[in-house]
Amino acid sequence: MNNIKNIAVLGSTGSIGTQTLEVIQENPELFHAYVLTAQTNADLLIAQSLKFKPAYAIICDEQKYPLVKQALAHTAVKVRCGHQAICEVVTEKHIDVVLTAMVGFSGLEPTIAAIKAGKDIALANKETLVVAGELVTALAKQHNVKILPVDSEHSAIFQCLAGEGHNEIEKIILTASGGPFRGKSSAFLANVTREQALKHPNWVMGAKITIDSASLMNKGLEVIEAKWLFGLTPEQIEVIVHPQSIIHSMVQFTDGSIKAQMGLPDMKLPIQYALTYPHRVRNEFKRFDFTAYPNLSFEKPDMESFRNLKLAFDALDRGGNMPCIINAANEVAVAGFLKDEVGFLAMSDVIEQCMADVEFKETPTLNDYLNTDKETRILAEYLIKHNAPNGVNNLITK
Ligand SMILES: NC(=O)C1=CN([C@@H]2O[C@H](COP(=O)(O)OP(=O)(O)OC[C@H]3O[C@@H](n4cnc5c(N)ncnc54)[C@H](OP(=O)(O)O)[C@@H]3O)[C@@H](O)[C@H]2O)C=CC1
Numbered sequence: 001m002n003n004i005k006n007i008a009v010l011g012s013t014g015s016i017g018t019q020t021l022e023v024i025q026e027n028p029e030l031f032h033a034y035v036l037t038a039q040t041n042a043d044l045l046i047a048q049s050l051k052f053k054p055a056y057a058i059i060c061d062e063q064k065y066p067l068v069k070q071a072l073a074h075t076a077v078k079v080r081c082g083h084q085a086i087c088e089v090v091t092e093k094h095i096d097v098v099l100t101a102m103v104g105f106s107g108l109e110p111t112i113a114a115i116k117a118g119k120d121i122a123l124a125n126k127e128t129l130v131v132a133g134e135l136v137t138a139l140a141k142q143h144n145v146k147i148l149p150v151d152s153e154h155s156a157i158f159q160c161l162a163g164e165g166h167n168e169i170e171k172i173i174l175t176a177s178g179g180p181f182r183g184k185s186s187a188f189l190a191n192v193t194r195e196q197a198l199k200h201p202n203w204v205m206g207a208k209i210t211i212d213s214a215s216l217m218n219k220g221l222e223v224i225e226a227k228w229l230f231g232l233t234p235e236q237i238e239v240i241v242h243p244q245s246i247i248h249s250m251v252q253f254t255d256g257s258i259k260a261q262m263g264l265p266d267m268k269l270p271i272q273y274a275l276t277y278p279h280r281v282r283n284e285f286k287r288f289d290f291t292a293y294p295n296l297s298f299e300k301p302d303m304e305s306f307r308n309l310k311l312a313f314d315a316l317d318r319g320g321n322m323p324c325i326i327n328a329a330n331e332v333a334v335a336g337f338l339k340d341e342v343g344f345l346a347m348s349d350v351i352e353q354c355m356a357d358v359e360f361k362e363t364p365t366l367n368d369y370l371n372t373d374k375e376t377r378i379l380a381e382y383l384i385k386h387n388a389p390n391g392v393n394n395l396i397t398k
Pocket residue numbers: 010011012013014015016017037038039040041042060100101102103104106124125126127150151152203204205206207208209267
């Protein structure tokens with residue numbers, strides 16, 4: 001019998017995508033990369049396709065489509081183009097697992113399509129659950145589909161919960177590195193640059209999540225992601241800063257006992273675990289040496305200087321489409337920061353203003369989420385372009 005799992009790697013040219021392909025390459029008897037996708041990086045998508053021989057290669061950027069099509073013309077790889085093509089191909093009958101490693105809101109619709117087709121999801125794209133966690137987790141339940149966390153903290157919690165009852169969870173403790181600006185004041189943050197923000201102390205990741213880590217929005221998104229993955233109340237989710245990123249997160253049970261999952265910061269482990277779950281597979285990843293880390297430390301997050309984390313908790317409390325609003329506003333603000341159009345602190349101003357102004361929906365449908373996302377982006381872009389004239393004068397610091 002052929003037990004090889006066919007994996008659709010959405011976002012194969014990115015940080016998680018390339019590490020997923022390394023895991024697949026190291027375990028050819030277990031996995032085949034069945035679908036590869038990229039936004040614009042045609043050269044890497046072509047190289048990956050020649051190496052991994054997927055059934056499909058999908059490029060979203062229309063202008064790059066002819067290049068990819070021509071390069072793969074003499075192979076068996078079927079080349080497709082566009083976001084809609086991803087939504088269609090993920091339903092293909094030979095696919096076993098869809099690993100979602102694209103950035104931002106773009107992960108939502110392909111994930112929904114895959115769930116409806118009964119595919120298990122290895123979820124790196126946390127924004128999917130931030131935007132529409134209630135809808136997506138309900139769909140997964142309805143279609144008897146597993147959502148397996150790839151995000152390191154959620155993988156840690158998932159591993160700590162193995163063999164434990166849901167009613168026995170008192171709380172989870174999400175660890176945060178604190179990012180490159182840990183301990184810095186608002187006055188310092190007002191002037192930080194893109195280059196400084198892109199230097200994460202422990203992880204090498206894509207640009208968007210790296211800026212999110214620097215602003216603590218990544219932890220805010222992860223709080224919301226955790227709520228939906230593990231069915232928790234906001235009071236059951238605590239964030240603690242752990243600068244070494246060795247404990248990837250913890251669960252405290254009703255008897256006070258705490259389980260932690262630990263290891264060197266390396267995303268290949270959570271990626272591999274999501275793909276091999278419920279089994280563990282031997283590998284050659286570097287092992288942790290306790291004597292090399294005599295000073296593991298912990299501190300409270302500073303939610304006054306790093307307002308995004310507080311805004312994310314507020315959005316979680318408000319519910320409805322509010323997390324979708326913060327996600328869209330944040331995506332626009334981060335893109336603006338990366339283009340040097342928005343100051344570091346002003347990212348929180350844009351998000352806060354969008355939370356105040358975009359129409360609130362208590363029980364949103366998928367259409368509501370799509371509209372909220374669009375509406376929020378328009379407002380956030382307007383605020384950035386016009387330096388936030390609608391009641392937030394002078395708050396945009398750049
Ligand atoms: N990197 C990490 O260690 C971790 C990442 N995550 C999450 O995983 C996801 C991916 O992050 P990461 O790998 O760092 O990101 P990268 O920016 O490195 O890679 C993103 C991938 O998605 C593609 N992509 C970008 N925009 C779109 C779009 N609009 N539609 C379709 N595809 C798109 C990119 O294509 P192209 O290369 O052509 O631009 C690339 O393949 C994010 O949600 C992130 O939060 C979670 C935990 C850890």
